[in-house]
Amino acid sequence: MTLRTYIITRILLTIPMVLLLLTxxxxxxxxxxxxxxxxxxxxxxxxxxxxxxxxxxGLDKPLWEQxxxxxxxxxRLDFGKSMQDFSPVSQQIFSAxxxxxxxxxxxxxxxxxxxxxxxxxxxxxxxxxxxHLIRIFGTVNYAIPVFFxxxxxxxxxxIMLGWLPTGGRTYxxxxxxxxxxxxxxxxxxxxxxxxxxxxxxxxxxxxxLVQALRYLCLPSLTLGLVLxxxxxxxxxxxxxxxxxxxxxxxxxxxGLRERAVIYxxxxxxxxxxxxxxxxxxxxxLLSGAVLTETTFSWPGLGRYIxxxxxxxxxxxxxGAVAFFAILVALVSLIVDVLYAYLxxxxxx
Amino acid sequence: xxxxxxxxxxxxxxxxxxxxxxxxGWPGLIIIIGxxxxxxIVIMTLLAPYxxxxxxxxxxxxxxxxxxSLEHPLGTNHLGQDMLSRTLCGGSTMLQVALLSVAICFLxxxxxGLFSSYVGGYVDKLISLAMDSIYAFPGLILAIAIxxxxxxxxxxxxxxxxxxxxPSYFRIVRSQVLTIxxxxxxxxxxxxxxxxxxxLARYILPNVIPSIVTVATVNFADAVxxxxxxxxxxxxxxxxVPDWGWDLYxxxxxxxxxxxxxxxxxxxxxxxxxxxxxxxxxxLSEILSPKLREVE
Numbered sequence: 001m002t003l004r005t006y007i008i009t010r011i012l013l014t015i016p017m018v019l020l021l022l023t024x025x026x027x028x029x030x031x032x033x034x035x036x037x038x039x040x041x042x043x044x045x046x047x048x049x050x051x052x053x054x055x056x057x058g059l060d061k062p063l064w065e066q067x068x069x070x071x072x073x074x075x076r077l078d079f080g081k082s083m084q085d086f087s088p089v090s091q092q093i094f095s096a097x098x099x100x101x102x103x104x105x106x107x108x109x110x111x112x113x114x115x116x117x118x119x120x121x122x123x124x125x126x127x128x129x130x131x132h133l134i135r136i137f138g139t140v141n142y143a144i145p146v147f148f149x150x151x152x153x154x155x156x157x158x159i160m161l162g163w164l165p166t167g168g169r170t171y172x173x174x175x176x177x178x179x180x181x182x183x184x185x186x187x188x189x190x191x192x193x194x195x196x197x198x199x200x201x202x203x204x205x206x207x208x209l210v211q212a213l214r215y216l217c218l219p220s221l222t223l224g225l226v227l228x229x230x231x232x233x234x235x236x237x238x239x240x241x242x243x244x245x246x247x248x249x250x251x252x253x254x255g256l257r258e259r260a261v262i263y264x265x266x267x268x269x270x271x272x273x274x275x276x277x278x279x280x281x282x283x284x285l286l287s288g289a290v291l292t293e294t295t296f297s298w299p300g301l302g303r304y305i306x307x308x309x310x311x312x313x314x315x316x317x318x319g320a321v322a323f324f325a326i327l328v329a330l331v332s333l334i335v336d337v338l339y340a341y342l343x344x345x346x347x348x
Numbered sequence: 349x350x351x352x353x354x355x356x357x358x359x360x361x362x363x364x365x366x367x368x369x370x371x372x373g374w375p376g377l378i379i380i381i382g383x384x385x386x387x388x389i390v391i392m393t394l395l396a397p398y399x400x401x402x403x404x405x406x407x408x409x410x411x412x413x414x415x416x417s418l419e420h421p422l423g424t425n426h427l428g429q430d431m432l433s434r435t436l437c438g439g440s441t442m443l444q445v446a447l448l449s450v451a452i453c454f455l456x457x458x459x460x461g462l463f464s465s466y467v468g469g470y471v472d473k474l475i476s477l478a479m480d481s482i483y484a485f486p487g488l489i490l491a492i493a494i495x496x497x498x499x500x501x502x503x504x505x506x507x508x509x510x511x512x513x514x515p516s517y518f519r520i521v522r523s524q525v526l527t528i529x530x531x532x533x534x535x536x537x538x539x540x541x542x543x544x545x546x547x548l549a550r551y552i553l554p555n556v557i558p559s560i561v562t563v564a565t566v567n568f569a570d571a572v573x574x575x576x577x578x579x580x581x582x583x584x585x586x587x588x589v590p591d592w593g594w595d596l597y598x599x600x601x602x603x604x605x606x607x608x609x610x611x612x613x614x615x616x617x618x619x620x621x622x623x624x625x626x627x628x629x630x631x632l633s634e635i636l637s638p639k640l641r642e643v644e
Binding site: 016017020021024025028029036039132139140142143144145146147148151152154155159160166283284286287288290291294295305306309310314317318321324325328329332 | 606
């Protein structure tokens, strides 16, 4: 199979998966017992008001028509209307998403960086107290509820020591606005990603960058730490296998220093499994992000869902969950294609 | 060490071989530690109504925000409730939810896995696709969506958690059955005219059980953490039930007043419970099948 046919098959496989998930979301919110409108009003409204409300949201149509509306809306990136103020959910989702993306990227860096470093260290000192200690660290990490770790960090580094901010994305008023790029003949383009770190670099404002990083510290450390366990185990097991291979012995025999052998030769073999694991852990990362964002008042999608639950805004929850479904399918598609590109065996 | 054979589908194996665990090195050690933690928490929860110094819901047992003292060893919360009593009693919901959700997963995931892999063909492909889709989805977010629609309560929480973990059981059962059903003894059973149902129940299922037990213990830990997460997001049990998750949810608001004891002890209990199950699961998976980690 060539790379192109692999990519096409993989995309074709993604479509039924996304459709299935989107249908599941619809079934959960609209078909399962529990009428979202009645739940929204907590049964305390006039029947007429409720009817009008239903009509405004298109919830008075037959189920199959609602389903068709829902799917055709999603194709146009329309995630429905909010029950709270009838505003389009997609707008809120798209403005909250960069915050979640920035948090997940930095958490992944922490998780993978720490995971690889500790995994290599554990493998180097196989079956010694150091190895056991690192393994226990990895296991304990897994058992800590991410929000509890977040609270502890807030308590220690935020409130008791006062080193780092405990909530929000940046110091109020320090939000970066990106750059205005003037291209002769075309005009001015506003360049902004919504990622505060990148935008402050674009703006060329180091103060704003420092603030953005300060606010990112605790949330990404929290989420990254909880996720690092799985990367520790993965790297450790991989390294243990690789270190027994002939080319490692050969490299050592040539007199290369241990550090050079491990980081220059052996570690390359762990790259592919780590990449796959990053793809697999993306879903876990998003779950963790919901809790982390809630803990640190991080204005991303997770916090959006949390606040919408508070408002009993079922259509918004449905829209956000549908967005997550599409996002997860896209990421797994990208990881698989990347994997096939890097490792031709997978295409067989 | 060489005396111990690999268990062949015995449910009582964990009990019978408990003593031999000490000779198993690292995996045996962490299983024992895990068992001690889990059993102590279960006993503590069962005895809680008798040993709690106060009613966990009683208000103003002391001044509010009282730090740990002789009278209140774990302090009091914003309502003056005794944190020791709340910590002792708070595990019951979490244990019930975890147990129930694991049972639901087991009762649904295992039969579907057996059926799907044994039948094969398009049915298998379709079911696998559905299971893989759920498996790939961020679990907590799916659980939130379901829990929000179903409402509060132990059963509803267990249901919404079960949905996200059924695919784990399905996948492990399916991958095992696919290997086992090609084995000679299954062929022999078929040759002497055993019915499909008999083959599945009597010949294949017993050999799948050890891997399911491993998945179930790991799943216990996940269920505990997800239940805690749901509660933390305000979507757990009723407010008047003492629960570790609730104490975290409320206690968080009083962080600026540095009342660390309100959240610290309930959080510690959640960690211990999840850790106990994780230890057991990890040890089991290393002893039972070293390759299992890669299958998951």
